[in-house]
Amino acid sequence: MISKQPSTASTDPGGRLTFAQAMANLNPDPSDWAPKTREAAALIERRDFDPAVALLQDVLKQQPDDVNGLYLAAEIARRRQRLEEALYLFSRCVQLTPEFQAARFRYANTLLETGQAAAALAQAEELLRRDSRNPPFLGVKAMALEMLDDFTGAVSLWQQVVNSEAPADCWVRYAHVLRTAGKRQEAIAACRKAIALDPGWGAAYWALATVNNYRLEDSDIKEMEAQLAQPRIAPASRVPLLFALGKTCGERKQYEKSFSYYARGNALYRSGLNYAPEKLTAYVERCKAVFTREFFEQRESAGCPTREPIFIVGMLRAGSTLVEQILSSHSQIEGTRELFALTRIATGLQLDMARSGLSYPAMLQQVEDAAFRELGEKYLESTRQHRRLGRAFFLDKMGHNFKQLGLIHLMLPNAKIIDVRRHPLACCFSNFTQLFANGQPETYRLSDLGMLYRDYVGLMAHFDRALPGRVHRVIYENLVANPEGEIRRLLAHLELPFEPSCLEFYKNRRAVSTISSEQVRSPIYADALEHWRMYEPWLGPLKTVLGAIADEYPNVPAVV
Known part of the structure; x- marks a missing residue:
């Protein structure tokens, strides 16, 4: 039995979900799962993977086709970058329960991570066959088209995604596709939109800083430094802010300051890696x-x-x-x-x-x-x-x-x-x-x-x-x-x-x-x-x- 999915009803007059609503619908509800599976899900949320794996091994030993157990095992494999294992487990989920949209969505994304664009596109098409206006599903298709070098199609789909009250990270992704397609000014505008939506989203500043021959302004530097001063800013935003400041200071010939920012950004990112x-x-x-x-x-x-x-x-x-x-x-x-x-x-x-x-x-x-x-x-x-x-x-x-x-x-x-x-x-x-x-x-x-x-x-x-x-x-x-x-x-x-x-x-x-x-x-x-x-x-x-x-x-x- 798959998890209960939230209703796809929307308060939008056009009946279309916002990006946030659509993503919320992809979070399985474990309330009707077996106790061990629910416990494993809670452990995964805390990133406590080893005991979660042990629980799921017990679940799947007794019931090899437990689709929720397979889904959680796939999610652990994906987070641990065991992508071939994750692909196998996600594919089992959608074979057993074709309507399990959350599993198919993550299956498509994992296919993209391993460069299997055509297969990812097929999964995206199946998702959209069941929900043709779903913004995250449109985003998956856009990324597959981008990987297949159909940038006209990718840009068109990303336009639909960002018009669904999409968060800053979608605007940054849109900016990247625009930049790749040679649409420099539109890419800059998309980065600026991302910053307006979330001034603390460091990836937007990094994307803007790396546009060829574009220079961040004094006001951008002050805002980035102010964001870095926030004690609760996550490493996912802190790292790109440091890199963006490193590049900007280098362009201003402030090389010692530039290197300091690069060194801090690299050290913070490296601290989260297990590289030998x-x-x-x-x-x-x-x-x-x-x-x-x-x-x-x-x-x-x-x-x-x-x-x-x-x-x-x-x-x-x-x-x-x-x-x-x-x-x-x-x-x-x-x-x-x-x-x-x-x-x-x-x-x-x-x-x-x-x-x-x-x-x-x-x-x-x-x-x-x-x-x-x-x-x-x-x-x-x-x-x-x-x-x-x-x-x-x-x-x-x-x-x-x-x-x-x-x-x-x-x-x-x-x-x-x-x-x-x-x-x-x-x-x-x-x-x-x-x-x-x-x-x-x-x-x-x-x-x-x-x-x-x-x-x-x-x-x-x-x-x-x-x-x-x-x-x-x-x-x-x-x-x-x-x-x-x-x-x-x-x-x-x-x-x-x-x-x-x-x-x-x-x-x-x-x-x-x-x-x-x-x-x-x-x-x-x-x-x-x-x-x-x-x-x-x-x-x-x-x-x-x-x-x-x-x-x-x-x-x-x-x-x-």
């Missing part, structure tokens, strides 16, 4: 042990032979969006977005092998060549939803795919791989100044960033030895200094002819959804190359970890 940088270091060492030249020579017949994918890998904030925009201006290459397909394949392999007691990537030694071909075909099929132009090649710009280079080669041995690299101090500090929308837990402490960059360079150096010539490296500073020469060299590696449109990439009107969405609509400028030097006095922890990697850049030390 040494885990990546251990993973990199396992990759080096498994992915040897001899191993790849034994797997020469493995994988899907297609040449369609072009992977752009590397650190965030290294120039990958610029390279993507340049290449997507070529008549034979389609730009997509940061695709989750490879991550899902790797995660699925790890989950499967964990049940067998095998570790990743060592378990890949047990995989048959034919299975790698199937994985390559699965990757192609799952990325098809993002291809709309019918071009011969497409880009996958998920930078952290550098962690999966061995798997890429085994699945797709003919796919091209481009590594975009930027000066380590410039790149890492740029990460430190960004409040990312999703994940990136390694970017909120300078020493963590240094370890990430060191592991990245070390792993790429290993693949340069194991697979000579497999990866084409673009040095960002060289691209800025000599665009045509570097673009010609890049296209030669891709075995494609040079096209002048690649030099005029800023005329490409495709939507770009990363932080650099507005910068890539302008020609290349060298102004920001040395910006990090203004903050050099405070980068000691980063320099210590990087050592010779920073000193010898763009060369790589013999021992990394």
Whole structure:
């Protein structure tokens, strides 16, 4: 039996729920649940997950199809970022009880979190089939359309959402879509509306501060500082306020004050994370042990032979969006977005092998060549939803795919791989100044960033030895200094002819959804190359970890 849902009646003359009313209807009423399930729900509200899991295990052991127990177990998995587990449990809920709207709504949102836009869109359509004017359901559909690069449709739906007395966070989301679609002035207005609705909603100030060439006013600074002085302001608002002040002070050349705000914002955000940088270091060492030249020579017949994918890998904030925009201006290459397909394949392999007691990537030694071909075909099929132009090649710009280079080669041995690299101090500090929308837990402490960059360079150096010539490296500073020469060299590696449109990439009107969405609509400028030097006095922890990697850049030390 599912929870009782509040009535969908509204006092609105048009019969439409406000956003708040609609969200309230998605909070299950546990009053008629079994005692153990009610107790688990109360524990979840207090974020006391372990005893809640124990209770739910008892419930589901006795009644495996208890939809309320499955729903709560899914919610715990989602909050713990065990997204594949959450997806399975939410899908069981909607299979057992198709009218369970709260479960379907969270299922759709979790699909979005894992980059499964087409599946999320299908769930959103089903939600709207039952309640066509529900603002949160319209919002889910809008986010799915955005992920599928239908920004016209997404903007239209967000307009309906924000007109339902939506809260500030919806206006910020709307502003992001407007900005991605190139509607700068409308995005600014949406941010201002969010601030008017909730002056303490820090994300609105951060969104406004990051609009290209927009400067916050003195009155904004005073208001942000006043909000920070409020003792009860939540970290979810305090963190973006600190980042917005850091950026604003930097623009005013108040660098020490700027760094102080960035440091406080990063420290506060990092305090809520459970990130252990040494885990990546251990993973990199396992990759080096498994992915040897001899191993790849034994797997020469493995994988899907297609040449369609072009992977752009590397650190965030290294120039990958610029390279993507340049290449997507070529008549034979389609730009997509940061695709989750490879991550899902790797995660699925790890989950499967964990049940067998095998570790990743060592378990890949047990995989048959034919299975790698199937994985390559699965990757192609799952990325098809993002291809709309019918071009011969497409880009996958998920930078952290550098962690999966061995798997890429085994699945797709003919796919091209481009590594975009930027000066380590410039790149890492740029990460430190960004409040990312999703994940990136390694970017909120300078020493963590240094370890990430060191592991990245070390792993790429290993693949340069194991697979000579497999990866084409673009040095960002060289691209800025000599665009045509570097673009010609890049296209030669891709075995494609040079096209002048690649030099005029800023005329490409495709939507770009990363932080650099507005910068890539302008020609290349060298102004920001040395910006990090203004903050050099405070980068000691980063320099210590990087050592010779920073000193010898763009060369790589013999021992990394």
